[in-house]
Amino acid sequence: MKPAAFDFLRPDSLEEALEALARFGADARVIAGGQSLVPMLNMRLARPAVLIDIMRLDALRSIREEGAEIVVGAGVRQAALEAWPQLAEKLPLLAKVIGWVGHVQTRARGTVCGSIAHADPSAELPLSLMALGGWVRLRGKRKARSVPASDFFVGMMTTAIAEGEMIEAVSFPLAASGTGFAFREIGRRHGDFAIVACVAVADAAGTRLAIAGVDDQPRCFAVPTGDGDALDDALNDIAWSLNARDDLHASARYRRELVRRLGRETITEARAACRS
Numbered sequence: 001m002k003p004a005a006f007d008f009l010r011p012d013s014l015e016e017a018l019e020a021l022a023r024f025g026a027d028a029r030v031i032a033g034g035q036s037l038v039p040m041l042n043m044r045l046a047r048p049a050v051l052i053d054i055m056r057l058d059a060l061r062s063i064r065e066e067g068a069e070i071v072v073g074a075g076v077r078q079a080a081l082e083a084w085p086q087l088a089e090k091l092p093l094l095a096k097v098i099g100w101v102g103h104v105q106t107r108a109r110g111t112v113c114g115s116i117a118h119a120d121p122s123a124e125l126p127l128s129l130m131a132l133g134g135w136v137r138l139r140g141k142r143k144a145r146s147v148p149a150s151d152f153f154v155g156m157m158t159t160a161i162a163e164g165e166m167i168e169a170v171s172f173p174l175a176a177s178g179t180g181f182a183f184r185e186i187g188r189r190h191g192d193f194a195i196v197a198c199v200a201v202a203d204a205a206g207t208r209l210a211i212a213g214v215d216d217q218p219r220c221f222a223v224p225t226g227d228g229d230a231l232d233d234a235l236n237d238i239a240w241s242l243n244a245r246d247d248l249h250a251s252a253r254y255r256r257e258l259v260r261r262l263g264r265e266t267i268t269e270a271r272a273a274c275r276s
């Protein structure tokens with residue numbers, strides 16, 4: 001299929017982009033790497049009257065350290081983050097995860113912020129943002145605001161982005177020394193969206209487990225201390241608390257079982273890395 005007709009704007013500045021977003025409101029859509037939006041246009045799942053291309057805006061293209069955060073601009077492609085020389089040192093979780101986001105070809109076009117904005121419940125980057133307790137920096141013509149990941153994802157492919165706003169950047173907390181990270185994913189093939197993916201983050205204060213692919217948005221839980229049966233019980237409670245669904249790829253029962261197994265593996269690995 002072909003998309004419905006639309007106008008295409010390529011602003012020269014962020015201000016111009018925000019002006020266009022304010023002017024066209026719900027009729028406008030930001031286009032970044034186009035890896036999710038173009039298929040949606042072709043299938044006519046999205047029919048914006050105007051596309052605003054943000055990929056020529058220099059102001060959005062940086063990966064920078066700001067205090068205790070790494071800030072990734074909306075023009076940063078996933079491949080650029082993957083190639084960032086400081087990734088393993090500053091964001092070790094993302095160094096583990098980024099190679100699982102689609103394929104070399106899709107990462108060469110798709111952006112980090114585009115994946116966060118798209119908010120697919122199986123996507124690895126929203127999962128990582130939740131697990132790390134990151135923030136989304138939103139900007140409209142008149143005001144800017146920062147939203148924690150826990151408030152940003154509000155449902156199936158639905159976020160806190162308001163009409164006239166766009167993501168300017170996302171920020172991931174710098175890895176603190178003594179923190180352990182682990183990631184596991186089960187999908188049909190490497191590069192496919194996850195059937196279930198888990199991230200565990202362990203430090204002296206405790207362990208968090210974030211889960212994608214089960215509920216309609218990534219979910220994050222504090223895991224009680226303890227191993228053995230206590231951990232099994234906690235993972236069982238988490239698995240049943242999620243709104244798991246049957247679909248073409250897997251049953252809800254299988255998804256809950258993956259939460260128990262991948263959850264245990266990631267928690268064990270993250271805790272071991274935290275102690276070493």
Ligand SMILES: Cc1cc2nc3c(=O)[nH]c(=O)nc-3n(C[C@H](O)[C@H](O)[C@H](O)COP(=O)(O)OP(=O)(O)OC[C@H]3O[C@@H](n4cnc5c(N)ncnc54)[C@H](O)[C@@H]3O)c2cc1C
Pocket residue numbers: 029030031032033034035036037038054074100101102103106109110111112113114115116117118120122123124125161165166167168191192193194
């Ligand atoms: C074959 C294939 C396999 C894939 N596999 C995976 C996978 O395994 N895991 C995974 O996570 N992803 C996967 N993807 C999706 C890919 O990661 C996309 O790149 C990503 O989801 C969207 O990023 P984008 O820059 O291409 O955004 P676009 O497609 O340009 O936009 C996606 C949505 O986000 C909005 N948007 C984009 N940027 C902004 C912004 N700055 N502010 C506000 N709204 C914005 C758009 O309006 C649109 O609604 C796959 C894609 C393909 C084609």
